[in-house]
Amino acid sequence: MPDFSRKASVSESIPTSSMADIAFLLLIFFMVTTVFVRYRVTGIVLPKAEKIEELKKRRMISYLWVSADRRIYIDDKLAELNQVSRIFYDRRVQEPRTIVSMKCDFRAPYGLVSRVLEQLREADALRVNFATDKKG
Amino acid sequence: MDVKRRQKSNPEIPTSSMADIAFLLIVFFLVTTTMNQDKGIGMQLPPAGESKKIQKKNICNIWVNESGQILINLEDEVPLSQLRANIQQRLAVNTKLIVSLKASEETPYDSFINVLDELKLAGADKISLASPEQ
Numbered sequence: 577m578p579d580f581s582r583k584a585s586v587s588e589s590i591p592t593s594s595m596a597d598i599a600f601l602l603l604i605f606f607m608v609t610t611v612f613v614r615y616r617v618t619g620i621v622l623p624k625a626e627k628i629e630e631l632k633k634r635r636m637i638s639y640l641w642v643s644a645d646r647r648i649y650i651d652d653k654l655a656e657l658n659q660v661s662r663i664f665y666d667r668r669v670q671e672p673r674t675i676v677s678m679k680c681d682f683r684a685p686y687g688l689v690s691r692v693l694e695q696l697r698e699a700d701a702l703r704v705n706f707a708t709d710k711k712g
Numbered sequence: 713m714d715v716k717r718r719q720k721s722n723p724e725i726p727t728s729s730m731a732d733i734a735f736l737l738i739v740f741f742l743v744t745t746t747m748n749q750d751k752g753i754g755m756q757l758p759p760a761g762e763s764k765k766i767q768k769k770n771i772c773n774i775w776v777n778e779s780g781q782i783l784i785n786l787e788d789e790v791p792l793s794q795l796r797a798n799i800q801q802r803l804a805v806n807t808k809l810i811v812s813l814k815a816s817e818e819t820p821y822d823s824f825i826n827v828l829d830e831l832k833l834a835g836a837d838k839i840s841l842a843s844p845e846q
Binding site: 705 | 727728730731734735737738741742744745749750751752753754755756757758759760776815816817818819820821822823824825826828829832833841843844
């Protein structure tokens, strides 16, 4: 008759020595993928569209905001309409592939947006992206 | 003689709290991470002062007024829902078609984007943005 009296010894503790490794691995993943929001102008609600494309290269992007109360911000600083062309000309000199992300409020008048576009044309900043949210 | 006993020091680095520190940092990055990418409708503007002569038959003028109504070639008023099909038809007839989009001074940006989006969805590559009269 076989001997059943011996019990296999099972360790009851959960091994925690590798926990730190797992945590640091996740930490590195989040550190690498984290993108901080650089500029934010409050009170701007973007319009919605379907046929949109994503901008990948953040270094090349300059932000231009037009609020519903007809104010223009470049990055997050208030600017006058006639300053737009000079500011973007300087940026174009620094980064020739500059893409201007136009973040205009959906209530902003088109006339002002059009004049801003004219200023961009003068500054030779011709790559423009009309920022929108995804519809639906 | 009283010889002091040396205290034994523990040469190990305590690693039990390492996981806690790492998880704390993970939580920080999880909270601050934003996955929102910049997205929108891309356009290439023409250089300043450039004007090309285009044959009239290759141009399709689209007007958007203050209340968002759309007028094609100053004759047919088209609702936004039918604009895509209308432009697709025109593009099928003439592949060289250039769509000129003109909005008035007080047209809300939202109406302009809606029309531009429909034009892009219809497959119009050549879109010209005309500035409103002042």
